[in-house]
Amino acid sequence: MGTDLAGHIEDTRFAEALSERYIAYAMSTIMSRSLPDVRDGLKPVHRRLLYAMQQLRLDPSSGFKKCARVVGDVIGKFHPHGDASVYDALVRLAQDFAVRYPLVEGQGNFGSVDGDGAAAMRYTESRLTEVAWTLLDGLADDAVDFRATYDNEDHEPIVLPGTFPNLLANGAAGIAVGMATSIPPHNAAEVCQAAKYLIEKPDAEIAELVALMPGPDFPTGGILVEDQDAIVRAYETGRGSFRTRARWSVEQGRFGTWTIVVTEIPYQVQKSRLIEQIAEQMDQRKLPLLGDVRDESTTDIRLVLEPKNKTVDPDILMETLFRNTALENRFSLNMNVLGGDRVPAVLSLKQVLRAWLDHVHEVLVRRSNHRLAAVMRRLEILEGFLAVYLNLDEVIRIIREEDEPKSSLMATFSLTDIQAEAVLNMRLRSLRRLEEMEIRRERDKLDDERRSLETLLGSEKRRWTRIGRDLDATIKKFGAGPLGDRRTTISEPPEVIDLSVALEVDREPLTVLLSREGWIRAMKGHNLDPAGHRFKEGDDAGLSVECQTTDRLCLVASGGKAFTLKAADLPRGRGFGQPVRTLVDIPQEDKTIALFMVREDGRRVIASAQGRGMVVADATMVAEKRTGKQVFNIKPGETVFACLDAVGTHVLTLGDNKRALIFPMDQLPEMTRGAGVALQKLGEFTLRDIRIFTMADGLVWQEGQRARSASDLSVWEARRGALGKAAPQWMLRKG
Known part of the structure; x- marks a missing residue:
């Protein structure tokens, strides 16, 4: 107990001490700094x-x-x-x-x-x-x-008690330890309407709530161009993103000239940085249709964009800007908040509204109980006043003559302690007949309020009706005028515009090289000598595609995502190029499986290492975003094994179990996205090889070998998903 601990040293494992202190820091960051409370949004x-x-x-x-x-x-x-x-x-x-x-x-x-x-x-x-x-x-x-x-x-x-839906109305952003939150702002009147609907219909679907609050309402306005299904899905899961675009219009000038004026920009985009970005893109010749950009803003935003010439289509010009600059931006949704129990969780829109309404209900009950207690105390005092007013002379005598006036008053007039104390503290000026009448009026008024409060506290339905009226008052107060009117316009997703034709890119032959380490470059011409290609030390040749500058290329990663590259935008010259991850957002853990030119009528067979596959059209694999498009849904621990041109009549699969299977191509379903179907029953084994060929032409396994005819291959033919038969030695040799 009284031992002096100065200089005391206690041995402990460094890992344990570090983890204990880091957990304490992480909890402090999560609870007291980065995540908002679902009840007041602060x-x-x-x-x-x-x-x-x-x-x-x-x-x-x-x-x-x-x-x-x-x-x-x-x-x-x-x-x-x-x-x-x-x-x-x-x-x-x-x-x-x-x-x-x-x-x-x-x-x-x-x-x-x-x-x-x-x-x-x-x-x-x-x-x-x-x-x-x-x-x-x-x-x-x-x-x-x-x-x-x-x-x-x-x-x-x-927590604050107010009935304003601050979490959704003002949004929140924060990065904690191991988790983050990102909630866009919404229109308060729409949030209150959705909350009222949830009171009336507690089992409402989120799509019904989204009909009342159709999406974020950003302070800087703009146009929301997200797909409706994606919005509903984001609110259902608490995770997603919203695509917004700048608001613009065309102003006509003299002699047929025109300019584009941008009056609203996406949320959290700095105007000065946006102009710098547009200027950088112009210097890099990525905005060939734009002639100049000027900032004519005062208190309101006014960015003036001049085209190269008056024959340019304004929609095409803006599409190039949307694709290359922050005039189009995505705001992520991650409704990770602290609940009333102080536990962080990602909530859906309905759960957030429910938690806020439950808080408002609790506040109403507590305020009503507090007010009822105050009314009862005041009524008790007023009853004491009325009891002594008929005998004021006796009250004065007791106060003047008795040693213990308080106890004497309580005994004489049957007063409580509080009533006697109030009588003793009464001012002399209150001893008037008029004051007695005012006390009776106050008592009657408070008695009516007491009955009203008791009725409210005794009926949950009445409480929710009262909350609905409070929400109506909030809508009336903050739902109209410059502050309340919706600023962000909800619009349909724009149609995809093929800019390669509009930008009139010169058609030239290119050979695109993607090295084993992920460096990509485009070289002029076809049929290039492979020996003339240089790579970084430790790197080597990987994939190559012959195409035209007007073509688009599709890159498929082992995580099942497809990414789109424009051949004209790829780095040129005989250098090493640049990392492909700077052009598209390929996850660090993924590898490049295939690189091919997108054809209008093209189809590809995608197969996983675990023996599942499907056919996908080239057109459905095109992704407009850097983040790509998830085409093949892989399960935990799985990877995409191959992505082959679907030109042929039959598919051959060879597993690590040294069993081969041949089945018709038409047994593979064509999907836009999915997990595929079983190609071959592999069990715990994985695919070793997959080939697509035309049975009538036979199968050439290795260059220089003879083609194996249909009769040679018939022994391995079966239905898709079969176990297959033992593979011959010529299949097991490395090709």
Whole structure:
């Protein structure tokens, strides 16, 4: 007990000590820094900011206070972290281009959409907005629990009680340890409508909720061009992404000239960086239809894009910009939040709305109970006042003459302790007949309120009806006008435009080389001498394709994804080229299985190492995104083994079990995406080889060998999915 521990050293395993401390750090990051609470949509720093500003009485109708004062109170009383991080959080809450419904009203320089930072906190001032005041409403009514601050000198709310759907309305973003969150902002009125529908129909499908809140509503506007099914699927799983495009229009000039004016850009895209990106793309000749870009923005965004000439199609010009610049952007959805039990989880839209509604219901019950207790206390006092008003002379006598006036009053008039205390504290000016009438009116009014509160607390249906009315009030207050009107337009996904013809790329023969280590380059001409190709040290030849500059190439990875490359965009010359992973987002663990030219009528056979396969049309494998398209669904531990041109009548598969099988090609189904069907029964073995050939022409196993005829191969013919028969030696030799 009293042992001095100074200088005490305790041996422990380094791995155990490190893991124990890292877990503590990770939990602190997850719980107290990066993930928002599903109930109020706030992280601790934002909640403490709002609470500190309420304590400073910075309500929407009051004057402003210096941000330095606010930040000082926050870090001194509630949030012992750096002032810069707290001020950055405050600034973001005030930026109308960063949050859909600002919680702080700023005065001074709070940054711009160009990426400019805010002025120092000693120069800027702030106060709460109506939205923030709504979130804080009820703190004084025992609506939520409080906890001690870090120094045990004060208390702070664990969560805010307000009935504003802040999590979905303002969104959230954060990176914790091992998990992250990314929630786009939505229209508050639409969220409240969906919440009302969920109250009326608790078993509602997510598609029904999406009909009421059709997608994100970004502060910077733009156009949402995501597929409706993808939106519903994202809200069902809590994970997905939303594709947004800039809003633009054509302005006609003199003599048939025209320009494109961009008035809204995607969310979280810095305007200055966007212009730099467009200029870089022009320098690299990736925007051949664009002549010039100008920034004519003032308080509103106005980017002017001039075409090379007036014969250019505006839609084609914008399509080149959407594909090459941040004028088209994706915002990811990952609804990873802390639930009411403080456990992080990825929730669906319905679960998020349900959790928020349950919080609103709990707040209503707690506020009603708090108000009922206050009404009962006041009624008790008023009954005491009325009891003594008929005998004021006796009350005065007792107070003047008795040594213990309180106990005498309680005995004489049958008063409770609280009533007697209230009578003793009564002012002399209240001893009027008029005051008695006012007390009776107040008592009757409070008695009506008591009955109303008891009825509300006794009926869950009435409580949900009341919450519905509160949601209607929120819709009326924040659902119209410049703040409430929807800014992001919901649109159908655009049709895919083939730019190779529109851009009039010169048709030239190319040979595309992809090395074993993943370096890709395009060389002029066909039938090139392989000995003339140089590779980096330790690298060697891999795949090669002869094509034209107007062609598109498809790359298939072992993870089952297909990626599209434009031959004209590939690096030229006799150097080593560049890593293909800089052109498309191939997962690090995946290998390149095939590289081929996309043909309009082309078909490919894709097979996994575990002996499943299918036929896929070239056209369905084309992916417009860098992230590619999942074509073959692999199971854990599986990989894609081969992707072959589906030209032939029969398929030959050879397993590591040294069994071969030949079956007709028409037994393989054609799919746009799937896990395929069994090619050969392999059990625990994997594919060793797969060939596609025309039976009438026979099978040439190795170059220089004779073609094996149909009669030679008939012994291995069977239905697809069979076990196969022992392979001959000529099949087992390496080709």
